[in-house]
Amino acid sequence: MDWHTATSPEIAAMTEHQVCIIPVGCLERHADHLPTGCDGLVAQRFAQLAAEREPCVVLPPLYYAIHFAGRNASGAICMPTITFLQYLKSICDDVARNGFKKILLVNAHGGNSATLTAFLHLIADKGKDYAVFVPPIFLCSDAIAKVKETSVTGHACEIETSIGLHLFPEHVRKEAIPDRLSDSLKDYDVAPASTQLDWYGSFPDQYAGDARAATAGKGRQIVEAQVAALVELVRKIKKDTRVLELLEQYRSDMADPKASVTELTHGRRTS
């Protein structure tokens, strides 16, 4: 069920299912053939399709996110990292206030991944009564390996374009798919160090791969495998009681660290 089209009593009734999904995307160039909001559209559809099979609530996608290395191209809207972290925290606080204590972030934009990990660190010591779950972007590497025909993938590529062709063909400009493979243009070597310019230095037009090999059929196989894995994850999260128990324990230990140290010398408590 979508949060934004549900009524207030319907949202209240959904709290028995505990889990709320927040899809996370961004606004950025995706070569010349995919829409700037591709990642938010993908994350939302993954979440909605999973929710159809395992009841949970799906918030509207967060399109305003992190993509500093893509500001060279028209279409990028980028939030300052601290602003993003604070507004994500505010959203999670209010989701939990509405009764959903398990929040699953379904992210489809690689540029958000490090910040979402930072978000888990940020809220760890805030005494929250809700848990946040952050899986990797793709949960279906077998399905991707099965359909993949191109050697380079990464952005607006065979994989992402196939997903778009399956989920929202009306937004894919097939005629604008570049007539070339886009491999990394990076012309410096500071490995194994990373720099803030690695993405721009490698793929300045936000195109990594070869979308000419994309088909809606490949997209369907990937989406089906991804949604099946997401359904399994939602079920696992629903079933789990231990994360919220440990969270409660951590909150009380934080309030009285000395007592916690004394108790823990006798082994971890189990309840």
Ligand SMILES: [Zn+2]
């Ligand atoms: Zn994307």
